[in-house]
Amino acid sequence: MNGIHDLGGMHGFGPVVQEENEPVFHEDWERHAFAVLNLTMAAGQYTVDELRHSIERMPPAQYLETLYYEHWLHAAEDLLDKKKVVTREELERRIAEMAPKEKK
Amino acid sequence: MKHADTHTEPPAGPALRVKALESLLVEKGLIDPGAVDEIIDLFEHRIGPRNGAKVVAHAWADPDYKRRLLQNGTAAIAELGFTGLQGEDMVVLENTPRIYNVVVCTLCSCYPWPTLGLPPNWYKAAPYRARVVIEPRKVLAEFGVEVPADAEVRVWDSNAEIRYMVLPLRPAGTEGWSEDRLAALVTRNSMIGTGVPKVTA
Numbered sequence: 001m002n003g004i005h006d007l008g009g010m011h012g013f014g015p016v017v018q019e020e021n022e023p024v025f026h027e028d029w030e031r032h033a034f035a036v037l038n039l040t041m042a043a044g045q046y047t048v049d050e051l052r053h054s055i056e057r058m059p060p061a062q063y064l065e066t067l068y069y070e071h072w073l074h075a076a077e078d079l080l081d082k083k084k085v086v087t088r089e090e091l092e093r094r095i096a097e098m099a100p101k102e103k104k
Numbered sequence: 105m106k107h108a109d110t111h112t113e114p115p116a117g118p119a120l121r122v123k124a125l126e127s128l129l130v131e132k133g134l135i136d137p138g139a140v141d142e143i144i145d146l147f148e149h150r151i152g153p154r155n156g157a158k159v160v161a162h163a164w165a166d167p168d169y170k171r172r173l174l175q176n177g178t179a180a181i182a183e184l185g186f187t188g189l190q191g192e193d194m195v196v197l198e199n200t201p202r203i204y205n206v207v208v209c210t211l212c213s214c215y216p217w218p219t220l221g222l223p224p225n226w227y228k229a230a231p232y233r234a235r236v237v238i239e240p241r242k243v244l245a246e247f248g249v250e251v252p253a254d255a256e257v258r259v260w261d262s263n264a265e266i267r268y269m270v271l272p273l274r275p276a277g278t279e280g281w282s283e284d285r286l287a288a289l290v291t292r293n294s295m296i297g298t299g300v301p302k303v304t305a
Contacts, residue, residue, distance in 0.1 A: 017226055
């Protein structure tokens, strides 16, 4: 499918921004997003093609505004919900339970 | 303008979301917390561009290996023990004084993990993916690579299966060097095509 992910040749994105001595992951949640995605794929919950397809169906504005590992997280939530492995309701309930403890 | 039905809580940030998701998957027995730590350690500390640098240095030092590498990248790279996810179908592109190869994944972030590790942010972000296919010389110049006017630039856009890696040109003045010493000249960007090996002192 074509869509916002098909970026080749588009104008207007500005310069390529490089980072000196860039770490592999920038924040701890990125480590965990990477691990969770790879492990659920390795366990056969979904394929890498399903992962890509889910990312490609993100709302275009959201796709451009979010970080790379947020795309992965979006796909994991989407696919695990569709396959009834972890439903949206379950996830939101857990987030609500964890949220007070996370507040500073 | 506000409506009552828009007064929902803003969605939780990614740190909380991934923590919640991981905790549910662990509880369901679908992922092992030890495996989470293992895969993070593997990609943060043990897989990275030093692997690819060994492949390049070996190809510079051994013409037979270089031939095998250019003929069947996956098999030749496996000879050095670098195999696995995102390296299943490797194509190695040889730079010459007349040909500059550069690799991109315009659609997402395809990258040869076993030899280069995980990609830097600029490789995954919109500007590089958008621009390198239409103005590669300009993008390469921003990376400090000046392509002579009479040289050809070949831009390789990864597809769902194939992973590319550039075999950069061996720097002059390195005749007789050990592979370890050669490998130290090979930068990550020189294997993406957005850099050249370090110059010899």
